[in-house]
Amino acid sequence: MKTWLHSWRAAIRIARRDAWRSKGRSALVLAMIALPILGVSGLDLTYRSSELSPAERAERSMGTADAIFRDAQVEGVPILQDPQGEMHTPAKDYKDQAWPNGRTDVTKTIPAGATVLTDRSGSAKLTTAHGLLTSEVRELKASDPIARGITTLLSGRHPEKTDEVMATSHFLESSGLSVGSTLSARNFDRTYRIVGSYELPDALGADQVNALPGAFLDPYAKAVEKSGLPAPDTSTAYLVKKSGGFTWNTVQQINTKGVAVTSRAVLLDPPAESEVPLYAKEGWRAWDSSPGADAAELAAVATVVGLAMLEICLLAGPAFAVGARRSRRQLGLVGANGGARSHIRAIVLSGGLVIGVAAAVIGTVLAVVLTLALQPVLEDMMKQRFGAFDVRPLELLGIALLAVLTGLLAAIVPAVTASRQTVLASLTGRRGVRRSSRVLPLIGLAAVLLGGAIALLGSLVTESFVIVAGGSAIAELGVVAMTPALVGLFGRTGRWLPLSPRLALRDAVRNRGRTAPAVAAVLAAVAGTVAVSTFMASSEAQNRAAYEARLPHGAVSTFVMEEGGRDVPAVREAVQRHLPVDVRADVERVAVGKPGCDPWGGGGQGCGRYEVVLPKANECPLYATALPGAGDPSEKYTPDQRRKMITEDWRCSQSSGGGWVSVDGGLLVGDAKVLQVLGVDDPGAVKALAEGKIVSFSRAQIDKNGTVGIKQVTDIAAADKAMEKGLPAPGKVSSVPAYLVPEGQKSYGVQLLMTPATAKAAGLATLPAGAYFSTERMPGTEERQKLDGELAKLGSNVDLHVEQGFVNDDSLFLIALAVFAGLVTIGAAGIATGLAQADAEADLKTLAAVGAPPRVRRTLSGFQCGVVAAMGVVLGSAAGVLPAIGLRLTEEREAIGYYEEAIRQGWDNGLSGPPYVPIVIPWETLAGLLVAVPLGAALLAALVTRSRGALARRAAT
Structure with missing residues (x-):
């Protein structure tokens, strides 16, 4: 145990020093791992902070009151309600009788001795600096202690007189008014002075004006009726504060009088579903997600996380491989001094562990800092204030462990490869010749065939998207496994190419450990883009065919x-x-x-x-x-x-x-x-x-x-x-x-x-x-x-x-997808090219020594980048079409089934004929990926590469 611990301590120390010496490569891998951790941790912190606790929700809806009483509008007959007070229905069934529809005097149901604050709302067309603005008018004494927490005063003060109001900041921004301005309403000759600005924590984008009870809505209704128009509708709620609060049994007793109640005590301690009579009625239930939906959501999240980790491993793996190759003399010395292969593997794996831990720490810390700094911006985007800043240590720790795991997974293959080299080859710098695995391509081919069969079966026999998506994912992983063999097949085309592209292609084939992961990373990104683009292009064609114009074109x-x-x-x-x-x-x-x-x-x-x-x-x-x-x-x-x-x-x-x-x-x-x-x-x-x-x-x-x-x-x-x-x-x-x-x-x-x-x-x-x-x-x-x-x-x-005719709202999204795939492709190809240059520096110096012109270095670099991009784009385009076709065939089966059932049942769905579910290949997107992306990657790599390298003495052999 002691020897194992000491060996790993030494391996981690060596890996840390090596990472510090190669700052550029280490920073690249660290950024690749830390950025997803930053994003996921930031999303977790944002979601948890924006998710209000029952106490926070109660404070924003009822202030410090114990309950909200509302008229159920059922003429006072007994009702059944859910614990939140959001759903209710008469307790009696009225299948063959007139449904009760009338008001109830809520004030008679309020317990004696309770403190009551009226909250009444309506709408009005208010005068603004630009004209008129339809806004909500709320009569609530916001300065009352019971209302504390419902509104947040930003500037000025609360209304104190009947001719004073305060307005939300969004209303002031939209209307062009400010604190101190006056406003009125159409058909209303009274004016009000704005004395304060406030916000609703749960609705930052609300246009609302607050007045004292009885100061606006009743006079406004009389003025509207006087003009010959019906008075606008209003709604009234009562904030009730009573010693002891309102238990679930008390709420049910009040329900017998036709009044719905939202109780603070019930929100904080809700009853079991079996104790809610409403859920026992047919058609009423608790709206919780089903276990199947939860499982599907969990599977989707796991798939996304797994694909993200695979992408990072594919991109970071070559960096660890080149790092191990450049440190082969150091690793050879470890072997020469008695180190076993396990020690070599431990040193390379420690590199992944060190960078993974650093990425986890940096990503998590940056997520906390940025979420705190950007909280006002996030709140404005979500149109609601967060609750308490909620940090879940176990969740952040789990996300951080993903970074460590990703770093270790990315270093596994380079670690195994480095440990297989002999001490002599490591000390002399000879790479040796290793045949590619013959088993991995066979496994990949089997996965392709199995995944394709599953996807085809799912699209033709069942209507399950999960089966099609799962089969497509298996097939895509099979293509990734076949990538080294496919790279070798690409290499056979080099005999017909000029010098620079032939050298680039042969270098890519000779160093498949570096090339194959980069090609696979490009493949995964392009396959996803092609799949989504094909699916959306097909959906666009379907929507275009189903579009019905409301008017002649241009009318x-x-x-x-x-x-x-x-x-x-x-x-x-x-x-x-x-x-x-x-x-x-x-x-x-x-x-x-x-x-x-x-x-x-x-x-x-x-x-x-x-x-x-x-x-x-x-x-x-x-x-x-x-x-x-x-x-x-x-x-x-x-x-x-x-x-x-x-x-x-x-x-x-x-x-x-x-x-x-x-x-x-x-x-x-x-x-x-x-x-x-x-x-x-x-x-x-x-x-x-x-x-x-x-x-x-x-x-x-x-x-x-x-x-x-x-x-x-x-x-x-x-x-x-x-x-x-x-x-x-x-x-x-x-x-x-x-x-x-x-x-x-x-x-x-x-x-x-x-x-x-x-x-x-x-x-x-x-x-x-x-x-x-x-x-x-x-x-x-x-x-x-x-x-x-x-x-x-x-x-x-x-x-x-x-009438503009059919407008494709997803065109911008398709362009964004293509740009994203292009960036990932160029990035992966650029990483592979940079590693190739670092790995083949001796070859470039040999070319310069034998008289190759300076431009060969630049063109070779460009073609190395272009070769990786081209191989990844070609394979990704072929792999991405399969899931899209499978999903469209599944949609077609589902649509045909719905159509036949509608005809059989005689439903009036406006169906003019059998459903049209086309499959459209987005040739423009594919052309851009197949031509523009590799060409752009090659040109970019050529431009950023120096024509001349530094001269150095030839290494002794």
Whole structure:
């Protein structure tokens, strides 16, 4: 034991001195190992620090209160909730009865003697330096001790008067206001002075204004209603502080009164799932990840870590090999003085251990320092403040051990190779001749065949991505194992090459221990890039084929559905002023009730909605309306009948013609210009509009009398009760003569179109909705930015769309992937070239001695780098296509299975035909990798290499 310890101490001392002497090589290997450790440790520290503890989450949501009380909006009937108070449902099942929907007086459920702080929120369009900005308005006395922790005051003070507010820093930045400025809201004549700036620790990007309770929302609601518009919705929560807090049993007792509770005590000590009645109801459960998902995630992380370690070992291994070769005289002296082969291996392995430990220490320390220094930047990126700086020593130690393990693994092969050299060969500097292993290529070939078979089986028989990915990984490792033999095959092409590339290729083949790992590293990087690029290029082709344009190319649409279309004229003028508009077609929408009602029937008292009546004879039997408890109407048909209905019955295969409009039922009110902008070339439709008919793009909406029925529903409550009973909603039906546009005309989501005169004659009220625009050319980026800036000043939610056709959002990612692969390739080839130059210095001096011109040194260096890059890129491109094809075939099987199941079940999924899942090879990316990367690596290496080396005496033999 003592001898073993002393020998390793001596080996580590020798390795440390050797690493210090060769600072450049040691720094290179150390950086390769330390950078991943730095990244992983930084991610661990960031994740753990950003992950809030239950106590921190409770403080940010309820301050120092013991619970938050909220109305469940179920008319006070008993409810069941989860421990967090985020999910709840009535305790009773209401399958065949009307669902309870009404308010509850929460204040009656608050225990006597408790301290209560009201937290009320709503929204308003606030005036800013640039125009209007829709923001949240919160009425919470933030200076109260109960609210401590919910907000963080940055500057100024809390509001103390009813005409004072404070605003989040993000709101001040977006609005152009500051502490001391005044603000108001649209339809509101009161002004407020901003006295402070604050932030929400969990939402740094929130636009919020804080006022005292009752100071803003109620007066603002009255002012809005006075202008004829519905008051905005508000929500109220109660922060309750009580001695003893609220246990889970107490929370369940309060639930019986229709109130949901978020309790601090329950958050800190949650009950078991078996004690939560909500999880026992069908369809409700704790949303935890499944063991299978956890295993898959763990496998993915292990795969990424393993591939990263393999890449580092492949790149760092040659450096240790060259270091051992340059120290062969020293290692020979160890053998000459009685050292065994185990001592030689220990010295080389100690080099990996020393650099691994140094990389672990440096990477971990830098991770802690940089995470602390960059914490404000990281918090701004994640839009939330961290909790306590959480350092998990065991996790960091495990990550650091990966660095040590990586260093040792990278030094194993060089250590074994160095220990096999004889003492005489080491002392004389002779390398000897060793045949390449014949077993390793066979093992690699077997792995390639096995992995390819597994991937093929997974793609053709199963729908598991894991099997395909696992088989592809085995095949790629097999190619890595075959790399030395493949390098030898490349060497046979040298007979047809000029002097410099022939020398470079033969040097690479002769020194496979140095060349093969670098080629394998390039192979791994390029294979991953080619696989992802092929997969994404194929997905792009699939998305391009499935893309449905919302408008003709270059056309523009705008819709404003809030406040009765108040800002529609301003939006129309802004578009016409900033974009190259050719034809403008104004459109309106049918409105029922007060002008500010939501077009889908919301908005409160006095608001209604309309429905386009679907004739009973035109209703698809698969989707027919059924009475409560009658079951799914499609269940009475066989799969073959469902398939036939979906594919042959026109009632079950209605298409919208692509696109989508922000109007219920696709019913618009406009003139013939709408048809012109949409590219509908049908004189009959233009004539029908002029004759007072409604133009329909859907055959199903026209009844046997040739009319379209539009029902005005004024009593929303009665309509909802009728729907729950399976009955039609009560309302007045207006029948309008219709004209059916022939098939083949794309409507871009518009189902029905009639003129304002026709709507008025049918007794339908209309409100401005927006406009369609055709353009003389595609609007430019600068024009779009100017338009967006002007629309932002209006403060309205404008649905603006400029049809640019299919845009590939992943193109930048593909370019980044190619650049990454190029950098790794050039880096690996550069490392191999630098090691080759250090290893072949004697050969270069011999070339100079026999009269070789100075440029030979430079060209030889360039070709050495290019040869490594070219071999790695060629092998990586071939290895990367396999997993991409396997994954695409698996996706195709899954899509076909989904399509067949949808047809068999009669699902209305808008499936127009069998799925299109193409396999596309990204030839541009491959060409860039195969040509540009090796050429760039060769040129770069040639440029940074000196033409002349230092003269030295020939070594004595």
